[in-house]
Amino acid sequence: MSPVGCAANAGTAREQARIWGTWPAPGKASFLHTNAGPFSRARLERCQTPERSERNVLARCEDGQQRHAASSALPEMVESESEPDEAPQPQSGVLPDRIGFIGAGQMGEALIRGFVASGISTFDRISASVRSAERQHALNSLGLQVFGNALEGGAADIAANSDVIFLGVKPQYLDGILEALSPHVTPKHLVISIAAGVRVAGLEGGLPEGTRVVRVMPNTPCLIGQAASAYVLGNNATEEDASKTYALMSSVGLAINVEERMMDAVTGLSGSGPAYVFMMVEALADGAVLAGLPRDKALALAAQTVIGAARMVFEASGDGTMTHPAVLKDKVTSPAGTTISGVAELETSGVRGALIRAVRAAARRSEELG
Numbered sequence: 001m002s003p004v005g006c007a008a009n010a011g012t013a014r015e016q017a018r019i020w021g022t023w024p025a026p027g028k029a030s031f032l033h034t035n036a037g038p039f040s041r042a043r044l045e046r047c048q049t050p051e052r053s054e055r056n057v058l059a060r061c062e063d064g065q066q067r068h069a070a071s072s073a074l075p076e077m078v079e080s081e082s083e084p085d086e087a088p089q090p091q092s093g094v095l096p097d098r099i100g101f102i103g104a105g106q107m108g109e110a111l112i113r114g115f116v117a118s119g120i121s122t123f124d125r126i127s128a129s130v131r132s133a134e135r136q137h138a139l140n141s142l143g144l145q146v147f148g149n150a151l152e153g154g155a156a157d158i159a160a161n162s163d164v165i166f167l168g169v170k171p172q173y174l175d176g177i178l179e180a181l182s183p184h185v186t187p188k189h190l191v192i193s194i195a196a197g198v199r200v201a202g203l204e205g206g207l208p209e210g211t212r213v214v215r216v217m218p219n220t221p222c223l224i225g226q227a228a229s230a231y232v233l234g235n236n237a238t239e240e241d242a243s244k245t246y247a248l249m250s251s252v253g254l255a256i257n258v259e260e261r262m263m264d265a266v267t268g269l270s271g272s273g274p275a276y277v278f279m280m281v282e283a284l285a286d287g288a289v290l291a292g293l294p295r296d297k298a299l300a301l302a303a304q305t306v307i308g309a310a311r312m313v314f315e316a317s318g319d320g321t322m323t324h325p326a327v328l329k330d331k332v333t334s335p336a337g338t339t340i341s342g343v344a345e346l347e348t349s350g351v352r353g354a355l356i357r358a359v360r361a362a363a364r365r366s367e368e369l370g
C-alpha cells in the first residue's frame with residue numbers, strides 16, 4: 001500500500017472511527033506495519049556493546065552506524081492483511097512468551113493490537129487485567145484472556161499466566177499495582193512499565209529484589225506499526241531482556257535504547273507528540289476548509305502531507321542518513337512564492353516556540369509524575 005493509498009481511505013467509516021473514536025472495532029483491518037523483526041534486530045546487534053552502560057545508549061554506537069540503525073528501523077510500510085480478531089495464526093517470528101497487561105486502556109490496547117498485527121504475538125498468548133466490566137468485555141471480544149481488578153486478584157492472575165508483564169495503568173496507580181503484583185513476581189518474569197515519569201528505581205523498589213525491569217515510553221501509533229518508542233533497561237535486566245524488549249517494541253515501529261535521564265524528554269516528544277501532530281493535522285485541514293476545500297479531502301491531504309514530510313526526513317537523502325528539516329523546508333519555499341507567505345505567518349504566530357514549549361511542558365510534567 002502506498003502512503004497515498006492509506007490517506008485515500010480517510011473518508012471511510014473505519015478511518016473515521018480511527019480518527020474520531022476509539023480503536024477500530026474488531027474486524028478485518030489493513031495495518032501498516034513494520035518488517036522490523038530480524039532485520040532490525042540485526043541492526044541492534046551491530047550496535048550492541050558488551051558494556052552494560054553502553055547498552056543503554058544507542059547514541060554511543062559508531063556515528064554512522066547509529067544513523068543507519070535509526071533510519072533502517074524506520075518501519076517499512078507494507079500492506080498486511082492482518083486479522084487481529086481472527087483465530088491466531090502461528091507465524092515465524094512469534095515470541096513464545098506469554099504477555100500480560102496490568103491495565104490495558106488506550107495505550108495498552110494499542111500495544112496489544114500492534115503486537116498481534118506485527119506477528120510478534122498472538123491474542124492467545126496475551127492476557128490483560130482491567131477494572132471495568134466494559135473494558136473486560138471489549139478486550140475479551142478480541143480473544144484475550146481477561147482478568148479483573150489487579151488489586152483484587154488480577155495481578156496474581158496476570159503473573160500466573162505471563163512471562164512478560166506490561167504495566168499499563170496510570171502512573172498515579174502504579175504504587176498500589178506494584179504492591180499487589182510483588183508477591184507473585186518470580187525470576188521468570190520480565191516487568192515492563194510504560195508509565196510516564198515512573199523511574200526504574202521506583203519500579204525496582206516496589207518489586208522483589210533482583211526483578212528484571214524495563215521502562216518503555218511507547219506511543220499510540222504502535223497500533224499501526226508506526227510507533228516511536230524509547231526504553232531503558234533496569235539494573236537486573238539481561239541481554240536477553242534487552243533483545244526481547246527491542247524485538248517487541250521494534251515490531252511496532254522505531255525503538256531506541258536511551259539513558260534514563262532522557263526519558264522525560266522522550267515522553268514530552270514522542271510519548272505525547274502524536275497529540276500535537278493530530279492537532280496540527282486538524283488545524284491544517286481547517287485552514288484548507290477555510291480556503292474552500294471539502295472537509296474529507298482537506299483531512300486526507302493534511303494527513304498525507306504530514307506522513308510525506310516526516311518520511312522525507314528519513315528517506316530523502318537516499319543513503320540512509322537523515323536530512324535536516326530546514327534543508328527540506330527550503331526546497332519547498334520558492335522565492336516570492338506561496339510557501340514563504342505561509343512560513344512567515346507561522347513565524348509571526350510563534351509556532352516553533354509553541355512546539356518547543358509544548359515538549360518542554362510535557363517533559364516537566366513527566367518529571368513531576370516521577
Ligand SMILES: NC(=O)C1=CN([C@@H]2O[C@H](COP(=O)(O)OP(=O)(O)OC[C@H]3O[C@@H](n4cnc5c(N)ncnc54)[C@H](OP(=O)(O)O)[C@@H]3O)[C@@H](O)[C@H]2O)C=CC1
Pocket residue numbers: 102103104105106107108129130131132133135136148149150151154167168169170171173194195196217218219220271272
Ligand atoms: N495514552 C498514551 O498515548 C500513552 C500512555 N502511556 C502510559 O500508559 C499508561 C496508561 O495510559 P492510558 O492507556 O492513556 O490510560 P487509560 O486510562 O486509557 O488506561 C488505563 C488502564 O488501567 C486500567 N486500570 C486502572 N486501575 C486498574 C486496576 N486496579 N486493575 C486493573 N486495571 C486497572 C484501566 O482499566 P479500566 O478501563 O477498566 O478502568 C485501564 O484499562 C499510563 O501510565 C501512561 O503514562 C505511555 C505512552 C503513551
Ligand SMILES: O=C(O)[C@@H]1CCC=N1
Pocket residue numbers: 196267271272
Ligand atoms: O498524557 C500522558 O500522560 C501519556 C503519557 C505520554 C502520552 N500520554
